[in-house]
Amino acid sequence: MAESIQEREQEIIEEFEFFPEWMEKYEHLIELGKSLPLIDEQYKTEDNLIKGCQSRVWLHADREDDSIKYSADSDAIITKGIIALMIRVLNDQKPDDIINADLDFINKIGLKEHLSPTRSNGLVSMVKQMKFYALAHQAKQ
Amino acid sequence: MADTATKSISIPDNASFISDFPILKREVNGHKLVYLDNAASAQKPKKVIQAIEDYYFNEHSNVHRGIHYLSQLATDRYEAARERMRKFINAESTKEIIFTKGCTDGINLVAAAFAKAHLNKGDEIVITEMEHHSNIVPWQMACADKGAKLVVARVDDRGMIDMADLKSKLSDRTKLVSVVHISNALGTINPVKEIVAEAKKFNAYTLIDGAQAAPHGGIDVQDIGCDFYVFSGHKMYGPTGSGILYGKESVLEDMPPYQGGGEMIKTVTFEKTTYNELPFKYEAGTPNMAAAIGLAAAADFMDDFGIDKIAEIENKLLAYATERLSQIEGLRIIGTADSKTSVLSFVVDGTHPSDIGSIIDKLGIAVRTGHHCTQPLMDKYGLPGTCRASFAAYNTLEEVDLLTNGVKRAVKMLR
Numbered sequence: 001m002a003e004s005i006q007e008r009e010q011e012i013i014e015e016f017e018f019f020p021e022w023m024e025k026y027e028h029l030i031e032l033g034k035s036l037p038l039i040d041e042q043y044k045t046e047d048n049l050i051k052g053c054q055s056r057v058w059l060h061a062d063r064e065d066d067s068i069k070y071s072a073d074s075d076a077i078i079t080k081g082i083i084a085l086m087i088r089v090l091n092d093q094k095p096d097d098i099i100n101a102d103l104d105f106i107n108k109i110g111l112k113e114h115l116s117p118t119r120s121n122g123l124v125s126m127v128k129q130m131k132f133y134a135l136a137h138q139a140k141q
Numbered sequence: 142m143a144d145t146a147t148k149s150i151s152i153p154d155n156a157s158f159i160s161d162f163p164i165l166k167r168e169v170n171g172h173k174l175v176y177l178d179n180a181a182s183a184q185k186p187k188k189v190i191q192a193i194e195d196y197y198f199n200e201h202s203n204v205h206r207g208i209h210y211l212s213q214l215a216t217d218r219y220e221a222a223r224e225r226m227r228k229f230i231n232a233e234s235t236k237e238i239i240f241t242k243g244c245t246d247g248i249n250l251v252a253a254a255f256a257k258a259h260l261n262k263g264d265e266i267v268i269t270e271m272e273h274h275s276n277i278v279p280w281q282m283a284c285a286d287k288g289a290k291l292v293v294a295r296v297d298d299r300g301m302i303d304m305a306d307l308k309s310k311l312s313d314r315t316k317l318v319s320v321v322h323i324s325n326a327l328g329t330i331n332p333v334k335e336i337v338a339e340a341k342k343f344n345a346y347t348l349i350d351g352a353q354a355a356p357h358g359g360i361d362v363q364d365i366g367c368d369f370y371v372f373s374g375h376k377m378y379g380p381t382g383s384g385i386l387y388g389k390e391s392v393l394e395d396m397p398p399y400q401g402g403g404e405m406i407k408t409v410t411f412e413k414t415t416y417n418e419l420p421f422k423y424e425a426g427t428p429n430m431a432a433a434i435g436l437a438a439a440a441d442f443m444d445d446f447g448i449d450k451i452a453e454i455e456n457k458l459l460a461y462a463t464e465r466l467s468q469i470e471g472l473r474i475i476g477t478a479d480s481k482t483s484v485l486s487f488v489v490d491g492t493h494p495s496d497i498g499s500i501i502d503k504l505g506i507a508v509r510t511g512h513h514c515t516q517p518l519m520d521k522y523g524l525p526g527t528c529r530a531s532f533a534a535y536n537t538l539e540e541v542d543l544l545t546n547g548v549k550r551a552v553k554m555l556r
Contacts (some may be wrong), residue, residue, distance in 0.1 A: 022170070022503045027554060030496075054495040054511050056525065075525050076493035077555055078500075114499075 002067075005097050008089045009105035016109035025110065029081030036084040039073040050122045050129060055079045057122035061133040067092045068137055070130060074122065082106070082114055082123060090130060098134035103127065149464065152457045152538060153450050159535045161186040161442075172505025175540045180325050180484050180531030181509050183356055183378045188445075192438035193380060193431045203427055205404060219430045222437035223420070226385050229440045230370060231361040236419040237393065239386040240433050244352040245275040247371030247386035248319075250423060251348055252279035254396040255317065259346070262288035264316040267345075269307065269331075270296040270521055271324045274514040276350045280319060289316070296518065300327035300476035308339055315345040322360075323353035326513040326529065327476025328459075328484030330354075337366045346392065352376060356533070357455065357482055358448035368392045374432065379439035383432035386423070393419050400425040451534040455483035458532040458541060465545040469552065475527050483532035486513075489548070492555045494528045500551035506544055 003011075019025040039048075043060035050057040055076035062069045070087050074080040089105070090098050106112060114123060159165060162184045167174050176184060196218065202211035204219045223235045232238055241247045260266075266280050270293055277291075284291050292315075294307035302320070311318070318340040323330050337347045348369040354360055355372035362370045369392070374383030398405055398416055402425035407415040416422050443451060462485050466472055471490035488494060498510035511526040512519045519526055530544055 023554075026500060026503070030554060054498075054526070055493060076495045078496050 002092050005089055005093055005101045009103070009108075012085055012088070012105050013108050022110075026078065029111075030077050031081075032084040033074075033077040033080035036073070036080055036087070039071045043071065044073060050125045055122055057083065057126045059126055059129050061130070061137075063137050063140075064092075067094055068098065068134055070133075072126070078114070079123060082111060083126065086127065086130065095134040095138035099131050099138070101131075150457055150461045150538065152454045155454055155534055155537070158446055159537075161188065162535055163187065163190075165535060169505040169507070170503050175504075175506040175536075175543050177530040177532060177536065177540070177544060178507045178509050179356070179533040179536075180353060180376070180529065182375045182381070183533055184535070185380070186378055186439075186442050188442045189379060189435045189438045193435045196431050196434050201430070204430055205421070215430055218434055219428065222433040225437035225440050226433075229358070229360070230385070230387055231363055232387050233363060234390060236390050237387055239388065239393075239420045239423045240428050241371070241384040241386050242382050242429070243373035243375065243384035244350060244371050245279075245373075247369075247384055248275055248348070248350065249279045250386055250399045251369050251371070251388070252283045254399050254423075255346070256283035256287050256289075258396040260284075260287040260289050260316055263314065264289040265292045265312070265314045266290070267292045267294060267307070267310055267315055267318045267340075269294045269302050269320055271300065271302070271327060271329065271515065271518050272319075272321055273325055273350065273352065274516070276319055276321060276348075277517070290314075293517075296521070299478055300324065300329045301478045302329075302331055302336075304332070304335070307336065311339060311343050311345065313343055315340065315343050317346040317348065319348040319350065321350040321353070323351075323357075323482050323484075324476065324515075325353050325484070326486055326515040326518055326527070327478065328353075328481040328486070328531075329476060329478035330480040330482060333367065334365050341366070353482065353484070357452060358443050359452070362387050374436040374439060377436075377439055378442055380432045380435035382429050383436040385436075390419060393423070398422050398425070402426045404428070446534070454534040454536075455532055458536055458538070459483040459485060461538055462530060462532065462541045462544065465541055466548065469545070469549055471552070472548070475522060475524065484529060485531070486527040486529045488524060488527050489552050492552055494526045496555050497528050497548060497551045500554060501544070501547035504543070504547045504550070506547050508544075 019028050039058050039060055044058045048058045048060050055074055057074045059072045069091055072083045074083055164184050200214050200218055202215045204216040223238050227235050227238050260283060266284060266289060280291055292310050294310050295303040297303050320331060320336050322333050333349050340347045347367040349367045351370050351372035355377040368389050370387040372385055375381040405417050405422050405425040407417050466487060473488050475486040494510040498508055509529045513529060
């Protein structure tokens with residue numbers, strides 16, 4: 001049994017408590033971004049592309065039994081770091097839980113501005129898209 | 142400071158200019174604000190803020206219609222602002238000065254009214270690859286509406302209009318040529334007088350998008366010879382929601398109104414309406430008087446300090462920033478035209494502009510990142526966007542040092 005979304009969010013919040021300074025926080029995000037497994041090249045298509053004014057995001061979802069596996073990429077590394085966190089929280093979770101996740105941990109670790117709908121870096125649209133995949137998966141079940 | 146350059150340059154004293162801008166004293170993310178996003182919007186001096194405040198405190202009423210004292214006072218102030226802006230661009234008459242919401246509003250007005258009057262199937266409108274979306278989309282809409290064609294002249298690798306290509310694209314089918322005076326993404330100053338002269342050989346109308354030129358002053362529409370010239374107030378230290386459309390009187394006379402309503406009419410019956418004279422024909426509804434008065438105050442403010450001094454400071458800041466940033470390994474300046482204003486667009490190998498922008502924001506430094514509303518230009522250069530630092534006369538050499546050190550720090554974190 002995988003950890004719940006909330007448990008994983010709590011883990012990340014505790015992890016970021018080690019980085020009170022913005023610079024350490026960003027360095028950690030950059031490391032996470034660099035470690036994010038790249039999306040399989042075949043999925044880096046126009047269809048999977050989420051365009052933001054600032055940066056681009058590619059998102060792919062695979063359905064496995066009753067859960068979803070995401071892979072993603074971005075041309076901006078800080079965006080990619082935040083994507084890594086999102087994937088860590090939502091991967092292998094049940095569609096129902098994904099749809100209802102409020103993902104407030106981004107706010108709690110002090111990265112709220114990156115998820116602002118006005119920032120237009122593709123992240124907000126990515127979260128919507130992740131939930132959309134979950135919804136589609138649920139409908140098929 | 143970890144890394145301070147021995148300055149090879151000095152700028153005229155701008156301490157009094159800086160102190161005119163209250164917002165520049167504020168802190169951002171624990172650092173004193175370094176505002177280098179002037180090409181997006183300039184900050185406002187006390188003189189402009191006070192002009193708006195005075196208007197609302199003492200002079201406001203509706204214009205052009207009242208018999209009472211305040212209405213007359215507001216009208217006088219509003220029309221004095223029009224005269225001030227006529228002078229700012231050396232137009233022949235105040236009939237040629239239309240107050241708008243801004244540059245985009247002005248282009249949309251022309252695109253709609255001009256298309257109605259002059260654009261037919263098979264006609265062509267010529268623009269360039271370096272246009273802002275607001276000088277692309279209104280023409281696309283007008284062309285789609287009328288079955289006309291949008292023709293795009295090439296820009297070279299340094300960010301200059303390929304004049305041979307532009308000339309080759311002009312023909313008897315060309316109805317209008319619409320070109321940006323100064324590129325917002327690259328800083329290139331275009332040879333607009335020459336372009337207008339070329340367009341005239343084919344009796345084509347001309348519009349110049351002066352959004353980035355207005356903050357530097359010294360515009361002379363009679364010398365340029367264009368039919369239309371548009372700009373926004375907020376980039377020239379004036380209020381948001383203010384702008385000017387200049388149009389040659391005879392050209393404006395030949396076009397129908399844009400919006401209908403109060404102010405723009407002479408007589409109205411249900412059968413027929415006759416329209417007001419210029420410039421009121423194009424100012425339907427109660428105008429933004431406070432913005433117009435604030436804009437005139439901005440023009441005064443620029444003149445008080447001196448257009449030449451503003452230009453000297455900006456040019457020296459650009460030269461110094463170009464020199465300093467060029468020393469960063471892997472940094473590439475996008476836009477290296479012979480003639481430029483104080484816009485410095487750059488990318489750094491192995492990093493993304495938005496990452497650099499996010500990191501230096503934490504140091505209190507405001508730059509713009511992204512495609513700068515010039516997606517076709519970024520696509521042409523194969524870039525996801527750039528970081529753009531744009532300088533105003535309240536910036537300093539020390540701020541250029543802070544920018545340089547900030548970018549260095551960001552690059553070190555990102556690589």
